[in-house]
Amino acid sequence: MGLTKSEIFTDEQNEIAAIAKVLGHPARIAILDFIIKLKSCVCGDLVKDIGLAQPTISQHLKELKKVGIIKGTVEGTSVCYCIDEENWEQIKNRLNKFLNKNPTENCC
Amino acid sequence: MGLTKSEIFTDEQNEIAAIAKVLGHPARIAILDFIIKLKSCVCGDLVKDIGLAQPTISQHLKELKKVGIIKGTVEGTSVCYCIDEENWEQIKNRLNKFLNKNPTENCC
DNA sequence: TTTGTTTATTGCAATATTACGATTAATAAA
DNA sequence: TTTATTAATCGTAATATTGCAATAAACAAA
Incomplete structure (x- = not known):
């Protein structure tokens, strides 16, 4: 059914999964790598650096922002x-x- | 297109994303929680503990096994x-x- | 062999994700 | 105001994921 049954899990399990899920795409890892490497914020350079179209990058940024990993500040048009x-x-x-x-021990 | 363009990312980026992706579902977090908590291996008790059907649990176990987080040992029928x-x-x-x-510094 | 128990696999329906072209929105510059 | 630049949103196609019923496979026990 494609629909995760979140209600049967604990809040903590859902939260950890939500964070991991966002990190679960190479484009988003690449975006974070890039932002971290430059030790400063990046605007649309991501589109040039990573080989994905602008709407796609924008979508990934939105997801990273949704879980609070990154934040965006408007600076002129960028x-x-x-x-x-x-x-x-x-x-x-x-x-x-x-x-x-x-686990401190293991049985198999 | 629903198809991740893995080829434009580094191996490391793809690997980290693959690991995170597997951890990106609450059922798999719950399975790991359960296995770790019991400090020993678990068989089909997962189906009873977590409220998902047996084929669904089996599928999640398969994914956890695929990235090497868990391993399974056959013991009789279980x-x-x-x-x-x-x-x-x-x-x-x-x-x-x-x-x-x-990042050691931040600009915004 | 037959029966019961446990797990894996198959097939499928519902939903989610990924990617991008086209467009819009917002701002800066001319 | 007009034009250019940049980023967000919309719409859509292709693919992936989730979940489960039905079934198969593997083994133990009777």
């Missing part, structure tokens, strides 16, 4: 995107909390 | 699933390497 440091820190903590839930 | 410690460690390192790529 928009400056950069990591939303505060949220990004929280998101990383959340992910790390999950990643560190290690 | 299958014992548990974290593939070695791979899981590598996957976590890969994710952490990405998560730690922080």
